[in-house]
Amino acid sequence: MSFSTLPPELIYLVIQFINPDLATLQILYAINRRMHQIACPLVFRFVQLGSTTSVDSFCHTVTSLRPSCSRYITSLQVGPQYCVNSEESIQLSKGLLARLRRAIETLDNLKSLSLMVSRQALAELLNGLTVSFKLDTFVHSGEFSMALLHFLERQTSLTKLGWYGSTTRSDADVFSNSMRTNPGLLPKLRSLDGVPPILTALIPLRPISSVTILPVLGDEVSIHLAAFGNSLAQSMVPITCICTVEDRRTRGTWGWVIVELRERHAAFLHLKEIQVIKLSTLDNDQRDWESEGILMGIYPSFLRFNALEKLEFKVRPVSASYRPSRSNIHGWLARCEMQHPSSWMKNNPSLSTIILYGHVIS
Structure with missing residues (x-):
């Protein structure tokens, strides 16, 4: 019996279990009509659009070519x-913005929506948007607007919010005031991505246990990070996971975050996971990582968290042109005698998982 002749329910379960990549799903999708029908819900489940051409094709597919596919889509990512x-x-x-709005309005089963578009485009897209879906996750790269506020007011099921647009302290204050006066605004929020001003404003207002700190530029970096550190003591629930994101302009900021957190009693007692995500560009090469060895050799000694269980460094995107090799990493750690887990556990007794750019330290 060939794979394609198995009962459809069994094939569907097998595909879900092995969790193949999109290319493999597309091959299954094209085998024959029967496999096409089985794989279709999985092919269209997660949609990532990285260009205006792909946005245009997506809009044409779900509104004209194959509108029935819209019911399978649970995650839509527009942009990086x-x-x-x-x-x-x-x-x-x-014109394309209007078409995208119409396409989004057809996605009744959508659970995760990421809109990395310009701030003006986001406001226009959300203004008057009529949808029936209830999101778990919403990520955007715009700024505060009444259109954004009204959209979030209707998404009471949200547990994760990503605010990647630039946020002034005044905008953060306006949004936090709205949350204070409206208990029904994001009542289930558990995870928040944003620059320090938005994190500092919202952490005391909702049961947020996981935060991602986006890159900070300018002369007030230390002020923003200190304010963020102070907010940990005012959180509704303990912050157990902190992720910091940095790019070429802000390399090494994660060390400042570690130093800031180390001084906080709340972080010492409750922080269980630290992630550091480094964004790579096409022109990144090995020379860009020379300073990383110095930082990696210095900052492990600053880690002092009683509850910390996991520490992980990642490079994104996964297809980055360069990432440190295992020999690079062991060379960095050997300089400060941190190449063995026991060295890390001296100041972090609960630490059990250390992953540096895909390499497990064991």
Whole structure:
């Protein structure tokens, strides 16, 4: 019996279990009509659009060519996963923006929506948007607007919010005031990505246990990080996971975050996971990582968290042109005698998992 002749329910379960990549799913999708019907819900489940051409094709597919596919889509990402620079967002024409709005309005089963578009495009897209879906996750690269506020007011099921647009302290204050006066605004929020001002403003207002700190530029970096550190003592629930994201402009900021957190009693007692995500560009090469060895050799000694269980460094995107090799990493750690887990556990007794750029330290 061939794979394609198995009962469809069994094939579907097998595909879900092995969790193949999109290319493999597309091959299954094209085998024959029967496999096409089985794989279709999985092919369209997660949609990632990285260009205006792909946005245009997507809109045509779900509104005209194959509207029945819209019911399978549970996750839609427009633009890059991480957008810390406004130039990285997708620039949409007014016509394409209108088509994207119509396409989004057809996605009744959507659970996760990421819109890495310009701030003006986001406001226009959300203004008057009529949807029936209830999101778990919403990520955007825009700024505060009444259109954004009204959209979030209707998404009471949200547990994760990613705010990748630039946020002034005044905008953060306006949004936090809205949350204070409206208990029904994001009542289930558990995870928050953003620059320090938005994190500092919202942490005391909702049961947020996981935060991602986006890159900070300018002369007030230390002030923003100190304010963020102070907010940990005011959180509704303990912050157990902190992730810091940095790009070429802000390399090494994670060390400042570690030093800031080390001084906080709340972080010492409750922080269980630290992630550091480094965004790579096409022009990154080995020379860009020379300073990383110095930082990696210095900062492990600053880690002093009683509850910390996991420490992980990642490079994104996964297809980055360069990432440190295992020999690079062991060379960095050997300089400060931190190449063995026991060295890390001296100051972090609960630490059990150390992953540095895909390499497990064991």
